[in-house]
Amino acid sequence: MRELRARWSALAAGIDAATPAGRDRAVDALRALAILGVVLGHWLVTSLTAADGALHGTSPLAHMPWLAPVSWVFQTLAVFFLVGGHVAAVGYAAARERGVTYGAWVGQRLGRLFRPVAAVLVLWTVVAGGMLAGGAELDTVRTLVKLVLSPLWFLLVFAALTAATPLVARIGPVWPAAVVAGVDLWRFGLGGPEWIGWVNVAAGWLVPFTLGTAWSRGALARRGPLLLLVGAAVAATAALVLWGGYPASMVGVPGADVSNLNPPTLAAVAFGLAQCGLALLARDRLARLMCRPAAWAKVALVNLSAMTVFLWHQTAMMAVTALGLLVPARLPGLHTAPDSVGWIAARVLWLPVFAAALGLCWAAFRTHEQARRSRPAAVTAARRAAGPSVEEITHA
Numbered sequence: 001m002r003e004l005r006a007r008w009s010a011l012a013a014g015i016d017a018a019t020p021a022g023r024d025r026a027v028d029a030l031r032a033l034a035i036l037g038v039v040l041g042h043w044l045v046t047s048l049t050a051a052d053g054a055l056h057g058t059s060p061l062a063h064m065p066w067l068a069p070v071s072w073v074f075q076t077l078a079v080f081f082l083v084g085g086h087v088a089a090v091g092y093a094a095a096r097e098r099g100v101t102y103g104a105w106v107g108q109r110l111g112r113l114f115r116p117v118a119a120v121l122v123l124w125t126v127v128a129g130g131m132l133a134g135g136a137e138l139d140t141v142r143t144l145v146k147l148v149l150s151p152l153w154f155l156l157v158f159a160a161l162t163a164a165t166p167l168v169a170r171i172g173p174v175w176p177a178a179v180v181a182g183v184d185l186w187r188f189g190l191g192g193p194e195w196i197g198w199v200n201v202a203a204g205w206l207v208p209f210t211l212g213t214a215w216s217r218g219a220l221a222r223r224g225p226l227l228l229l230v231g232a233a234v235a236a237t238a239a240l241v242l243w244g245g246y247p248a249s250m251v252g253v254p255g256a257d258v259s260n261l262n263p264p265t266l267a268a269v270a271f272g273l274a275q276c277g278l279a280l281l282a283r284d285r286l287a288r289l290m291c292r293p294a295a296w297a298k299v300a301l302v303n304l305s306a307m308t309v310f311l312w313h314q315t316a317m318m319a320v321t322a323l324g325l326l327v328p329a330r331l332p333g334l335h336t337a338p339d340s341v342g343w344i345a346a347r348v349l350w351l352p353v354f355a356a357a358l359g360l361c362w363a364a365f366r367t368h369e370q371a372r373r374s375r376p377a378a379v380t381a382a383r384r385a386a387g388p389s390v391e392e393i394t395h396a
Contacts, residue, residue, distance in 0.1 A: 008294075012294045013293050015296065015297045016293035016297065019296070025286075025287060025290035026290060027083055027087065028290070028300065028303045029286040030079055030283070031303055032302040032303055034079040034080035034083065035080065036302070036309075037073070037074045038075075038076055038077060038080070038151075039310070040351070041074025041075060042314060043351060043354050045059050045060060045061055045067075045074075046314075046317070047059060047060060048318065048334075049335060049336065049338075050335045055137075055139075055140045055321070059338065063337065063339035064338075064340075065253075067344075068247075071249045071251045072250055076275065077205075078275045079208070080158075081272075082211055082279060083212060084161070084162065085169075085215070085216070088161075089169045089212065089213040091109065092165050102166065106162070109163075110163065113159050113307060114155075114159070115369055116307045116365065116368040116369045117152065117155065119365050123315075124145060124148050128141050128144070144318055147318060148314055151310060157202065157205050165213070173206075173207045176203040176207045177207050177269055177273075180207070180264065180265070181266050200263040201263045204263065204265075204269050207272065211273070223281065227277075229273060229276075230274050230277035233271070233277060240265075240270060246265055305369055308362055308366045309358065312362070316355075316360075317357070319357050320350070321334055333347040
């Protein structure tokens with residue numbers, strides 16, 4: 001144990017020393033927190049139950065609505081888009097200063113996003129085909145594939161906004177927020193068609209993304225406006241939930257008439273603005289915390305493979321659930337209905353197991369996220385065997 005601590009301390013010190021002095025570590029910390037919030041949220045509010053020889057997806061929020069505040073903590077996608085907008089705007093400005101073309105810049109950015117997606121799609125195409133050929137229930141396969149693919153549409157929206165950075169960086173969050181409000185008014189107040197709500201998939205996530213681009217221009221440096229933003233967003237969210245008919249849960253709940261997330265509603269946008277304001281208020285404290293080598297090394301490691309973690313966390317949970325079916329009895333918190341406090345306690349105990357399975361997925365697939373560089377095969381093999389280098393971690 002002492003040797004492991006010494007090795008970790010040495011690695012952390014190396015990462016800290018190799019990090020460029022001008023890197024904004026608070027940005028990386030916010031990205032890591034957003035990714036981990038999504039992962040833990042999915043693990044806590046997504047359940048697979050075995051019934052009639054098939055697996056079915058459900059949620060503890062459908063059985064215990066009083067758990068809605070859990071979604072307020074772990075629904076961190078707005079912070080993810082906030083950081084994405086900030087990083088895209090800063091990166092594009094730096095690329096222009098270096099004389100890098102838009103095509104080269106966007107190709108590099110989108111390549112980092114989509115390289116790991118190919119591995120997920122290939123593996124699950126094989127798995128789904130094998131399950132169907134082996135006689136698995138179609139509902140089971142559909143449920144599993146839906147859980148795997150559901151994070152991808154967020155990635156598609158994120159990629160589209162990233163590609164549009166030169167355009168969207170010129171507008172503020174007020175305009176897309178107004179679009180969301182108009183769509184909701186038409187949809188809920190005037191009896192408009194349901195499909196119009198999907199306009200908010202772009203407009204809703206454009207709100208925190210453009211807030212991030214404004215952050216990159218130094219527009220959100222003072223605490224006073226941020227406190228005003230948080231207060232107004234919290235008040236708007238509370239009013240929309242208490243008197244506007246919006247659900248209290250900030251994630252989708254199976255069987256619910258309205259979802260705040262699919263597509264995003266005005267309540268989700270207001271809630272996201274409150275989260276973004278709090279994140280920006282916390283950046284100075286995060287920056288001080290990231291000066292500690294041990295804390296920074298953990299954040300840097302998460303950022304190195306953020307997309308791998310995001311894409312494979314559902315697979316890790318499902319793999320544990322499937323292996324648990326080999327046990328004759330139904331395992332509490334894994335296969336049982338999420339309808340009691342006991343289920344919650346059991347589920348929390350499964351989280352380290354899910355994390356271990358995700359660690360295996362990370363070890364197997366993290367290389368797909370890193371840019372390929374031309375180097376001798378022997379050097380490549382040696383570096384893969386040794387794990388990520390300090391250079392890779394600090395420039396992720």
